[in-house]
Amino acid sequence: MKRLLKAIVWVFAAMVVILVGGGYLLPNEVVVQRQAVINASPEKVFSLVSGFKRFNEWSPWAEIDPNIQYTIDGPEAGVGASMSWASGNSNVGVGKQTIIESVADSRVVSDVDLGKMGKTKSFWDLKPEGNGTLATWGFKMKLDGQLDRWTGLGMDSVWGPDYEKGLAKLKALAEKEAAGG
Numbered sequence: 529m530k531r532l533l534k535a536i537v538w539v540f541a542a543m544v545v546i547l548v549g550g551g552y553l554l555p556n557e558v559v560v561q562r563q564a565v566i567n568a569s570p571e572k573v574f575s576l577v578s579g580f581k582r583f584n585e586w587s588p589w590a591e592i593d594p595n596i597q598y599t600i601d602g603p604e605a606g607v608g609a610s611m612s613w614a615s616g617n618s619n620v621g622v623g624k625q626t627i628i629e630s631v632a633d634s635r636v637v638s639d640v641d642l643g644k645m646g647k648t649k650s651f652w653d654l655k656p657e658g659n660g661t662l663a664t665w666g667f668k669m670k671l672d673g674q675l676d677r678w679t680g681l682g683m684d685s686v687w688g689p690d691y692e693k694g695l696a697k698l699k700a701l702a703e704k705e706a707a708g709g
Contacts (some may be wrong), residue, residue: 533651540662555676560684561666562691566699568706569660570633570654575651575663576702578627578636579605586701588693593617601627606630625650646676665691 566573576582580600584590593615602608610626621635622643629637636652647667655662671680 554671554674554678556671557668558670558671558680559666560687560691561664562688563662563664564693564695564699565657565660566663566702567660568702570656570692573635573654573661573663573698573702574633574652574707575605576698578626578630579603579609580611581605583611586694586698588697589620589688593620596620602626614618621645661702663695663706665695665698 550607558644571664576586580598581604584598590596595698596613596615599612601610601612605627607627607630612622612624613620616697623641623645625640628648629635634654638650640648640650645667648667650667650701653662653664669680669683671677
């Protein structure tokens with residue numbers, strides 16, 4: 529019995545060392561991003577992502593909770609435009625997004641405060657691709673503690689599908705409008 533107890537203590541100690549030590553070896557930042565080629569000009573795509581007025585038309589989160597409460601402040605688009613949201617649905621939560629960088633027809637960067645989930649930077653990069661636009665949508669988040677670093681390993685699989693869905697909705701909207709619809 530004493531031998532078994534000693535083995536359990538050693539296994540537990542090894543697990544703690546692996547979890548804590550392994551956390552130091554993991555990246556302290558996570559990047560999740562997705563891309564899509566949209567058959568519309570960078571100007572058209574930019575007009576849809578450079579402000580929040582039309583956010584719900586392509587947002588993957590708008591359909592999760594149709595009762596989200598939004599507050600839009602600042603200019604309609606560009607630096608200083610912001611949107612706050614509140615939802616009782618834990619998949620949407622509460623937060624605020626503020627555009628901090630806007631380069632016409634090519635880049636938008638926002639500070640995003642996700643409340644208890646932390647802060648991140650969201651970005652859009654738009655590049656001409658043939659007759660359309662290569663749109664990259666993503667976010668970067670600093671991971672401060674060891675637990676956050678372990679959690680970072682799963683963020684792509686959690687957030688990636690939402691970004692894919694949002695890009696698909698944006699693609700359909702931009703292409704419809706570019707075709708005169």
